Each structure stands twice: as structure tokens, then as C-alpha cells.
Amino acid sequence: MSLLEISDLRIRFGARPVVEMDRLEVDRAQVVGLAGESGSGKSMTTLAILGLAGTVGAHVEGSIQLDGQQLVDLPQRAMRDIRGRRVAIIFQSPAMAFNPVFRVGRVFLQALKLHGTQSQSDAEERAAAALRSVFLSPDLLHRYPSQLSGGQLQRISIAIALALRCDLLIADEPTSALDVTVQGDVLELLRGLRDQKEMGILFISHDLAVVAELCDHVAIMRAGRVVEAGPTDRVMAQPQDAYTRELLAAVPRIVVTGANS
Amino acid sequence: MSFLLEIRDLQVHFGRVRAIDGVSFGLPTGPFGLGLVGESGSGKSTIGRAIVRLGPPARGEVLFRGHDVLRLRGRHLKEYRRHVQIVFQDPDNTLDPRMRIGATIAEVLTAHGIAARRQATGRVQELLQDVALDPDFVDRFPHQLSGGQRQRVAIARALAVGPQALVLDEPTSAIDVTAQARILALIQRVRDEHQLAYLLITHNLAVVSELCEATVVLYLGKVAESGPTGALLTHPAHPYTKALRSAVPELDPATRSSRVALTGEPPSATAPPSGCVFHPRCPLSVDRCREEVPVLREVESTRMAACHRAEEVLGGIEFSSPTTVAASGAPAGGEIREGGDVACRS
Numbered sequence: 001m002s003l004l005e006i007s008d009l010r011i012r013f014g015a016r017p018v019v020e021m022d023r024l025e026v027d028r029a030q031v032v033g034l035a036g037e038s039g040s041g042k043s044m045t046t047l048a049i050l051g052l053a054g055t056v057g058a059h060v061e062g063s064i065q066l067d068g069q070q071l072v073d074l075p076q077r078a079m080r081d082i083r084g085r086r087v088a089i090i091f092q093s094p095a096m097a098f099n100p101v102f103r104v105g106r107v108f109l110q111a112l113k114l115h116g117t118q119s120q121s122d123a124e125e126r127a128a129a130a131l132r133s134v135f136l137s138p139d140l141l142h143r144y145p146s147q148l149s150g151g152q153l154q155r156i157s158i159a160i161a162l163a164l165r166c167d168l169l170i171a172d173e174p175t176s177a178l179d180v181t182v183q184g185d186v187l188e189l190l191r192g193l194r195d196q197k198e199m200g201i202l203f204i205s206h207d208l209a210v211v212a213e214l215c216d217h218v219a220i221m222r223a224g225r226v227v228e229a230g231p232t233d234r235v236m237a238q239p240q241d242a243y244t245r246e247l248l249a250a251v252p253r254i255v256v257t258g259a260n261s
Numbered sequence: 262m263s264f265l266l267e268i269r270d271l272q273v274h275f276g277r278v279r280a281i282d283g284v285s286f287g288l289p290t291g292p293f294g295l296g297l298v299g300e301s302g303s304g305k306s307t308i309g310r311a312i313v314r315l316g317p318p319a320r321g322e323v324l325f326r327g328h329d330v331l332r333l334r335g336r337h338l339k340e341y342r343r344h345v346q347i348v349f350q351d352p353d354n355t356l357d358p359r360m361r362i363g364a365t366i367a368e369v370l371t372a373h374g375i376a377a378r379r380q381a382t383g384r385v386q387e388l389l390q391d392v393a394l395d396p397d398f399v400d401r402f403p404h405q406l407s408g409g410q411r412q413r414v415a416i417a418r419a420l421a422v423g424p425q426a427l428v429l430d431e432p433t434s435a436i437d438v439t440a441q442a443r444i445l446a447l448i449q450r451v452r453d454e455h456q457l458a459y460l461l462i463t464h465n466l467a468v469v470s471e472l473c474e475a476t477v478v479l480y481l482g483k484v485a486e487s488g489p490t491g492a493l494l495t496h497p498a499h500p501y502t503k504a505l506r507s508a509v510p511e512l513d514p515a516t517r518s519s520r521v522a523l524t525g526e527p528p529s530a531t532a533p534p535s536g537c538v539f540h541p542r543c544p545l546s547v548d549r550c551r552e553e554v555p556v557l558r559e560v561e562s563t564r565m566a567a568c569h570r571a572e573e574v575l576g577g578i579e580f581s582s583p584t585t586v587a588a589s590g591a592p593a594g595g596e597i598r599e600g601g602d603v604a605c606r607s
Contacts, residue, residue, distance in 0.1 A: 037437040038408075149526050179300040180464060181523050184508040188522075206438050209510035213517070236512055250442035251512055252467035254494055 001068055002027050003200040004049070004168055009062040011044050011053055011224075018058065019044050019224040026168065029198040031190065033215035033232065035205055035247070041224040042204045046170050048072075049202075050089060051079035066168065085115045088161035092173035094153035098145040104156055105141030111160050130163035131156070134189055151182035158189055162197065169193065172204045187214050208251050212236050220244045264324070265290040265458050266312065266345065266426055271321040273307050278530050280307050281319070282482040285557075288426060291458035296469030296490060298505070299479035300527055305462045308479075309428040312460065313347045314338060325426075343373055346419035350431035352411035356403040362389075362414050363399030369421045388417040391454075392447060409440025413447065420451060427459040433468065448472060466509050470494055478502050481538045482530055484557050488564035498566035498575045500543050521580050537569070544580045545570050 004026040011019035019041040026032045034042050047053045048060045051071060064071040066086060071079070091097050098107055105127065112123040128138035134155040145153060154174060161169050171190065175183040191214065193199040205211050211218055212232060219229040220241065228241040239245045264287030273281035281304045288295050299305045310316040312323055314330065323330045330341050349355045356365055366388055367381035376384050386396035392413040403411055412432060419427055429448065433441040449472060451457060461473055469476050470490055477487040478499065486499035497503040504521040511517045523542040528534055534541050540550040549569050557567040560575060568574065 037439065151526065179527070180466075180508045181300065181504060181527075183510075184520055184522060187510075207510070208438070209512050212512045212514075213510045233514070246439055248512065250439045252442070252445065252465060252471055253512070254467045254470045254506075254509060254516075 003030075003067060004202065005063070005065040006045075006049075007063045009045070009048065009060070009064060011041070011048055011058050011060050013058055017224060019048070021045060021062075021221075021224075021226055024219055024226065024229070026200040026202050028167070028200050029194050030217065031194050031201040031203050031215045033203045033205060033211040033218035034221060035208055035211050035218055036221035037206055037247075039223075040221040042221055043172060044224075045221075046089065046172055046202070046204060049170065050083055050087060051076065081115075084111060084164055084166070086166060087168045087170065088164060088166040089170040089172060090154065090157040090161065090174050092176050094150060094157050094177075095145055097157055098153060100145050103142055103144055104148065104153070108141060108156070108160055108163070112163060115164055126163045127159070130159040133162060133192075134159045135185075149182075150178050151185065154178065154186055155189065158186075158193070161199075162193065167200060169199050169201045170204070171201060173206070174203075175210060176205070176207070183210070190214060208236070208247055220247065263327075264288055265326065266460075267322075267324040268308070268312070269322040269324065271308065271311060271319055271323065273304070273311055273317060273319045275317060279533070280304050280482055280530055281311070282533075283321070284308060284479070284482070284484055285321075286477050286484065286487060288458050288460055291425065291456045292452045293458045294452065294473035294475075295458070295460050296473035296476035297460055297462045297479060298464065298466060298469055298476055300464060300505075302481070302527055302530065303479040304482040304530075305479050306430055309347060309430045309460060309462050312428055313342065313345055315347075339373070343422045344424055345426045345428065346422060346424040347428040347430060348412075348415050348419050348432050351435045352408070352415045353403070353435075355415055356411060358403050360402075361399065362401050362403070362406070365403075365414065366399075366418050366421055369418055373422050375422060384421075388421055389414075391420060391451065392417045393443075407440065408436040409444060412436055412440075412444055416444075416447065416451070420455065423455075425456075425458065427457055428462070429459050430462045431464070432461075434463070434465075445472060466494065466506060478505070481528060481533060483538060484565070484567060485539065486564075486566040486568075487557075488561075492561075492564060496575055496577075498560045498564055498571045499539075499568045500545050500570075500574055500580075501539050503574065503580070504544075537567070539568075545574070545578070 002025040006021055006024040009019060009021040010017060036042050044058060049064055051074060053060045060072055062072060098104055108127045109123045112126060117123045117126060127141060131138045136152060136155055140148060175186050178186060190201060194201055203215055215232045218232045218235050219226045222243050228235060228244045239248055267287040269285050271281050271284045297305045307316060311319040319331055325341060333341050363385050366385045370376040370381045370384060371378055385399055389396050389398055394410060394413050433444050463469060473490050476490045476493050478485045480501050485501045486493060493502060494506060497506055504523050507518050507521045521544060525542050536552050537550040537555050540546040555567045555569050557565050560566045560571040
């Protein structure tokens with residue numbers, strides 16, 4: 001059984017369907033890319049997995065199973081335990097994910113305490129260890145979000161997921177707002193989570209080149225549907241769907257021609 | 262070579278912060294694309310804004326056909342702006358949400374006395390067709406258009422005054438992937454049709470490789486390297502260019518190169534490092550780099566670099582093997598790690 005199994009997922013606003021996803025699976029120690037343009041339903045799918053689709057007024061039907069447990073229609077109290085402890089999410093703009101008036105350490109420790117870490121010293125120890133494993137100094141916990149760079153904040157978001165020992169990480173465009181050299185560092189961290197912590201990662205992105213570098217499998221979404229899915233190398237090398245081909249053709253490439261010199 | 266637009270020793274200071282610290286380059290007469298590449302905080306947008314005389318006063322020279330535009334005032338400045346236009350990253354912030362598209366573009370025509378209000382409509386429709394938009398869009402509001410369509414409107418508005426040069430400040434960064442590709446194709450087409458020269462500001466080396474004959478790489482307000490785009494990308498002369506190049510994600514596993522990772526965070530212009538501004542993150546830094554500021558010099562015909570070890574970089578020097586990863590919180594000591602696993606799996 002896969003870590004995450006989505007089948008016959010239907011998300012709609014009133015009568016209007018926005019996602020019709022027949023199948024999507026994420027295994028342990030696997031990165032699955034969900035790629036598509038704005039409005040394709042990528043983010044709605046992540047909201048449904050987190051049990052938050054209702055907060056934006058959407059209605060969810062079908063099946064979302066985490067380790068065999070059905071998440072659709074799970075009571076919010078039970079869902080709160082799953083969010084954070086089993087499933088974590090990191091966002092495109094980490095600056096908006098942190099409350100600007102609190103030091104990041106306070107946010108970090110609060111997350112740990114809400115999810116069962118009892119003592120202050122235990123929580124501090126776990127936070128420090130998690131920061132070290134994302135190559136940051138634990139001293140940064142004393143800073144405010146405004147005193148940290150986007151790359152540092154994104155790594156701290158990842159560290160929180162790590163400290164909570166989540167099984168599934170949803171990464172929603174986690175590098176789109178970062179500089180390209182910093183993006184490389186974050187991608188490397190995600191690979192580490194997959195290979196060393198055996199985390200399953202659902203990686204949402206519009207950038208197929210990033211997907212090609214990171215993901216084991218990829219599902220291409222358009223207008224709420226998965227138009228093509230499969231092993232990343234196969235989809236990139238032999239795209240079957242016309243839209244996949246269009247997306248691939250749209251990725252700017254480094255072309256070096258003699259005409260330049 | 263005489264340039265259409267030339268920047269000489271440009272300095273832009275925000276208080277005591279030297280955002281732009283002595284930048285020089287030239288843009289030839291069109292059709293020509295010059296890429297200005299750098300990460301956030303490198304000062305690339307500040308240069309673009311200084312060229313069109315937005316933002317704080319700059320020192321140094323910006324020459325348009327030999328005339329210093331930094332001294333222009335009143336009528337002369339307005340006339341200069343007919344020749345050099347700017348397109349911004351996010352059309353949402355530069356199109357008035359309460360004005361119809363037609364009125365937005367017509368305003369430029371009447372403001373510059375190019376067309377009277379009555380005659381403007383026909384010209385506006387031509388301009389819309391020029392950027393492959395339906396002439397009926399004159400009656401629409403910005404919110405009725407997609408991001409890509411709004412960016413086309415911004416380009417049409419810039420073209421309305423018949424400029425010779427454009428400053429394109431990250432024109433595709435805020436829009437969807439397939440729309441991006443179409444905007445890039447549009448830029449290519451209008452450049453040839455209108456004999457345009459442009460300065461394309463971007464963080465994306467792939468965009469530069471498709472649209473620019475020459476490229477300037479900026480790091481913390483200074484030029485790290487410049488030269489013909491092809492040569493610069495295949496054989497970088499500056500370690501920073503090499504790191505940037507290696508960080509670009511590639512679709513094709515065969516073209517992926519091993520990553521030259523940089524330690525530490527990009528430095529802040531409020532406290533620039535001593536010597537070479539890149540030395541704290543540079544895999545090749547030696548004692549000299551900490552002490553002596555490298556001057557931008559010709560390292561090969563048509564190629565400039567500001568690096569004491571540019572010849573070695575050009576010669577293909579090995580970037581040292583993986584070392585420990587520094588805690589990014591602390592200012593890095595200059596260790597590097599070469600990206601391992603997936604990036605090198607070719």
C-alpha cells in the first residue's frame with residue numbers, strides 16, 4: 001500500500017468541478033511531482049489532502065488515504081492530529097508562513113508542543129537538531145522572520161516538518177520565490193529527506209525543469225485533470241499528451257549557438 | 262564600437278548603501294539583446310530604473326547617443342523617454358485597474374503628442390495587433406485579461422512611442438509557463454520588426470541564452486563578468502557565473518553538470534565583504550581575494566571579468582572536492598560542496 005493514495009477525487013465549488021483526479025499515489029521515500037499552470041487544480045488538491053478544502057468553500061468527494069486511513073470527511077479534530085504530525089506542508093513564500101511578530105524559535109517550539117512533545121528542553125533539543133540537519137545554526141531560532149533570508153526561512157519550514165517526523169511532506173512551489181543558487185540547496189535538502197528519512201514528498205510546481213531534476217514520478221495537471229502521469233524520465237523523454245509537450249516546449253533552455261560569438 | 266546606450270561607472274547609493282558600485286556596459290543599436298543577470302539584491306532592477314531615470318539620483322554617466330541622460334530635465338527628459346521605454350515584471354502593478362486597455366495605451370500617445378485623442382483609437386488597435394491581441398481588447402479592463410495578456414498590453418504601451426531601446430525588467434517572471442514562452446517569442450519578433458535594442462533583466466540564464474547576444478553578470482552591485490552569451494555560458498570566466506550556470510535546473514539529464522554549490526547567504530550591500538565581494542562564497546578564493554578588489558578587465562577578446570583567477574577559471578580549473586557544509590547562519594568561511602547525487606547522475 002502506498003503512503004498516500006488518492007482515487008476518484010472530485011472537488012467542486014457548488015456545481016462547478018475544479019478537480020477530477022482518478023488516481024495519484026505517493027510512496028515512502030519517493031518524490032512525486034504535481035505539475036501544471038495556475039488554475040490547474042494543484043493547490044486545491046493539496047488543500048483537500050490537508051482537509052482544508054472546506055475552508056475555501058469547496059466540496060470534496062472520493063478517497064484520499066494516508067497509510068490506509070481515509071481522510072475525506074474525517075472530523076476536523078482528528079484531521080488536526082494528522083496535519084503536522086503525519087502530513088506537513090511548506091509554501092512558496094516562507095515569509096508569509098511565519099508570524100512576523102514572533103521569533104521563529106517560538107513558532108517552532110509551539111508546533112512541537114501542539115503535537116505531543118512534552119518538555120521544553122526536549123522540544124528545544126529537537127528543534128536544534130532539526131536545524132542542524134538543514135545546515136542552519138540553531139542560533140537562528142532567536143531571530144525574527146524579517147532577520148532571515150527566504151532561503152533560510154524555507155529551510156526552517158522544512159526543519160519543522162523534520163522535527164515533527166512527518167511521513168508526508170507537501171511542498172507547494174517551495175523554490176519558486178528563491179534565487180537559483182538557493183533553490184539548488186533546497187532541492188538537495190528535499191532529496192535528503194527522501195533518501196535518509198524516507199519521507200514521501202508531493203512536490204507541486206509549474207517548473208518542469210525543477211520537476212525533472214527532483215521527482216521520481218510526475219503527474220501533469222490541466223484544468224483539474226491529470227492528463228499524463230508516469231516515471232519522470234519517461235514523461236520528459238517521451239511525452240504522450242499534447243499538453244505535456246506544450247509545457248515541455250515552453251521551458252526556456254540554455255541553447256548555445258555559434259551565432260552568439 | 263559606438264553604443265546606442267552606454268553606462269559608465271554608474272553609482273546608485275541608498276544612504277550609505279552602495280547598491281550600484283561602478284557599473285559600466287554598452288548596448289549597441291538594435292536589433293540587439295543584452296542580458297543583465299543576477300540574483301535578488303544584485304542591483305539589476307536598480308540599473309534598469311536608473312537608465313529610464315526612475316528611482317534615486319545616480320552618479321556616473323548614462324549616455325544615449327552620446328548625450329548624458331542623467332542631466333536631462335523637462336522637455337528633454339520627456340523626449341528621451343520616447344526613445345527608451347521600460348516594461349516591468351508585474352503588469353498588475355503598472356496597469357490602472359480602473360482604466361480600459363484602450364485608454365491606458367491611448368494615454369501614452371496623447372501624453373507624448375503622437376496622436377490626438379480622436380485618432381488614437383486606430384493606432385491603439387494596431388498596437389494590440391502588433392502584440393497578437395484582439396483589437397476588441399480596447400474595451401476590456403485589466404482584470405478581464407490573463408497575466409500573459411496583461412504583459413502584452415504593457416509591451417504594446419511601451420512600443421506605442423516608437424522607442425529605439427527597451428528595458429525589460431523580468432518580463433516573464435510573474436506569468437504562467439506557456440504564456441512565458443509566448444512572451445519571449447513576442448519579444449524576439451518585435452525586436453526584429455522594430456529594430457529594437459533591449460536590456461533584458463532576469464535571474465534566468467536560459468532566458469538570456471534564448472534572447473540575448475551578450476550578457477552582463479552582476480553580483481552585489483558590481484559587474485562580475487560580461488561577454489557574448491554563448492561563450493559566457495559555455496566557458497565562464499568568473500566562478501560566480503559558473504555557480505549560477507550549474508544551478509540552472511535542466512530538463513535533459515544528459516546536459517546536467519555537477520553543481521558548484523555556494524556556501525552562505527548572498528551578502529548584504531549594507532556590509533559588503535572586503536576585497537572581492539564574492540570571496541566569502543567563492544570556492545576558489547585565496548588570500549589575495551580577501552584583500553584586493555579585482556578590477557574588471559579583458560580576459561579574452563570581447564570578454565571581461567572581475568576575478569583574480571579568471572584565467573584559471575577559463576582554463577577549466579577543477580572546483581575543489583566536497584568539503585563540509587558550513588552552517589548558513591554564520592558568515593561562511595568559503596567551503597564548498599559539489600552537488601552530489603541526482604544532479605550528477607548522468
